[in-house]
Amino acid sequence: MNRNNVFDYLLDDFKANGGDPSLVTFQEPTYENGHWKILANNKSGHGSYVFIVEEDGTVHDQ
Numbered sequence: 001m002n003r004n005n006v007f008d009y010l011l012d013d014f015k016a017n018g019g020d021p022s023l024v025t026f027q028e029p030t031y032e033n034g035h036w037k038i039l040a041n042n043k044s045g046h047g048s049y050v051f052i053v054e055e056d057g058t059v060h061d062q
Contacts, residue, residue: 001055003029006036010051013059024049 001009006029011021027039036053050062 001036001053001057003031003036006038006053009053009057010038010059029053 007026010026014021014024023043024040025043029036029038031037034055038051038053040049040051041047052060052062054060
């Protein structure tokens, strides 16, 4: 897991759970406390997300 492939894990999980990534603007990932953190916003301007991607590829949203 690194900056180059963290979005692969996030987008696979996002799509598998019915999300449409074309409706979301994702920010650059940051590595914090042993996991990747990715902030995102709805392109409509309403709603925001914080995604956590663990080293094993597990994705959580906060």
